[in-house]
Amino acid sequence: MLERSKAAYEEALRYIPGGVDSPVRAFKSVGGVPPFIERGEGAYLYDIDGNRYIDYVQSWGPLIFGHADKETLDAVCEQAQKGLSFGAPTLLETELAKEIVELFDNIDKIRFVSSGTEAVMSAIRLARGYTGRDDIIKFEGCYHGHSDSLLVSAGSGAATFGNPSSPGVPADFTKHTLLARYNDLESVKRCFEASANIACVIIEPIAGNMGLVPAEEEFLQGLRKLCDEHGALLIFDEVMSGFRASLRGAQGYTDVVPDMVTFGKVIGGGMPVGAFGARAEIMAHLSPEGPVYQAGTLSGNPVAMAAGLSVIRRLKANPKIFEILEARAKGLVGGFKKIADAHGVPLQVEVRGSMFGFFFNENPVKNFDDAKRSDLEFFARFHQEMIKRGVYFACSQFEAGFICEPLDEKLIDETLEKIEEAMKKLV
Numbered sequence: 397m398l399e400r401s402k403a404a405y406e407e408a409l410r411y412i413p414g415g416v417d418s419p420v421r422a423f424k425s426v427g428g429v430p431p432f433i434e435r436g437e438g439a440y441l442y443d444i445d446g447n448r449y450i451d452y453v454q455s456w457g458p459l460i461f462g463h464a465d466k467e468t469l470d471a472v473c474e475q476a477q478k479g480l481s482f483g484a485p486t487l488l489e490t491e492l493a494k495e496i497v498e499l500f501d502n503i504d505k506i507r508f509v510s511s512g513t514e515a516v517m518s519a520i521r522l523a524r525g526y527t528g529r530d531d532i533i534k535f536e537g538c539y540h541g542h543s544d545s546l547l548v549s550a551g552s553g554a555a556t557f558g559n560p561s562s563p564g565v566p567a568d569f570t571k572h573t574l575l576a577r578y579n580d581l582e583s584v585k586r587c588f589e590a591s592a593n594i595a596c597v598i599i600e601p602i603a604g605n606m607g608l609v610p611a612e613e614e615f616l617q618g619l620r621k622l623c624d625e626h627g628a629l630l631i632f633d634e635v636m637s638g639f640r641a642s643l644r645g646a647q648g649y650t651d652v653v654p655d656m657v658t659f660g661k662v663i664g665g666g667m668p669v670g671a672f673g674a675r676a677e678i679m680a681h682l683s684p685e686g687p688v689y690q691a692g693t694l695s696g697n698p699v700a701m702a703a704g705l706s707v708i709r710r711l712k713a714n715p716k717i718f719e720i721l722e723a724r725a726k727g728l729v730g731g732f733k734k735i736a737d738a739h740g741v742p743l744q745v746e747v748r749g750s751m752f753g754f755f756f757n758e759n760p761v762k763n764f765d766d767a768k769r770s771d772l773e774f775f776a777r778f779h780q781e782m783i784k785r786g787v788y789f790a791c792s793q794f795e796a797g798f799i800c801e802p803l804d805e806k807l808i809d810e811t812l813e814k815i816e817e818a819m820k821k822l823v
């Protein structure tokens with residue numbers, strides 16, 4: 397029953413393009429009406445028709461302690477009483493910066509912004525300013541926010557200069573973005589051969605925006621080597637994987653050390669926060685210390701910092717949480733795989749800490765082309781059956797899933813029962 401959501405969606409469509417403020421929320425790739433949410437609590441979402449869902453989206457990643465988490469809310473409310481924004485420095489910013497910098501040998505300084513998009517956009521500007529070069533390399537299927545130079549698609553093939561993937565992005569901008577194939581070092585070499593002007597290589601070291609597709613260790617090693625040989629910076633975009641895959645994000649899995657890292661999602665604990673960091677010598681180029689300009693009226697917002705600080709401190713005090721959440725994620729996709737096998741449905745699964753992914757695909761998924769060969773039509777039908785049964789998975793085959801702390805084994809078992817029911821219906 398989604399009667400009220402249906403009416404709400406129709407009304408939203410009259411006032412907001414597509415009825416939503418971020419496109420994927422419209423459920424276009426799975427069909428049906430997006431449930432309008434009234435509130436969340438722990439692992440659950442409640443919509444305005446009174447339906448309850450076990451939520452594997454958690455606001456697309458940020459809510460590692462679940463919805464309306466009491467400790468986070470207390471931190472937010474306490475800070476909000478003192479004022480919502482000052483446009484002047486606060487102690488909170490230094491405290492959060494310290495907590496993050498302490499975890500990474502390769503990050504001496506960090507700058508806070510208000511979204512992941514802004515973090516990546518600013519990191520790339522800094523990489524360009526630092527190296528004095530214009531071109532960048534990104535990978536097909538990686539998402540780095542919606543800034544102009546990153547909305548690029550592959551044109552005739554990988555390892556070419558990109559084409560705009562959206563109207564409104566001048567080709568003059570995207571000609572500085574070269575596209576390579578994920579987990580394919582040769583395609584990166586071709587990019588370096590095509591341009592002697594590469595400022596940086598940016599990658600999601602654990603890709604979560606084409607479904608969950610981790611980079612292979614040799615591939616990351618190869619990137620590091622190529623960047624060093626060519627004097628380019630290596631940027632890990634950990635807006636999603638940071639404080640999600642492990643306490644040190646992808647750096648908890650690989651020995652490869654990036655020059656810059658971007659954060660978002662979990663570091664704001666549900667409030668709008670992004671950040672980028674690097675060693676002091678690179679960060680010294682950033683305004684007001686250096687000439688590369690970057691600013692924000694609400695950057696380092698005190699209420700958002702309080703939320704982030706509360707969450708990051710708790711994670712640092714209890715790093716075992718990542719093993720616990722990983723065990724649950726493995727329980728979920730392991731059970732899912734067994735059910736799929738029993739029904740003859742091809743399924744690929746992957747887990748990194750509290751992140752998981754699944755593809756209705758016969759072959760292992762190593763890059764975006766592989767991911768696109770998944771059965772999208774089956775995914776759409778599966779998604780609808782799960783929504784009907786009160787399980788809220790991301791509404792696209794090309795998204796990761798997230799386990800939050802309140803989502804325990806009991807809820808995983810309940811989810812597996814619903815998956816079993818859905819499979820019976822679908823096959």
Ligand SMILES: *Cc1c(COP(=O)(O)O)cnc(C)c1O
Binds near residue numbers: 513600605633670
């Ligand atoms: C979500 C995401 C972004 C963009 O962050 P926003 O806060 O949505 O602007 C950038 N990079 C990665 C890897 C992301 O997952």
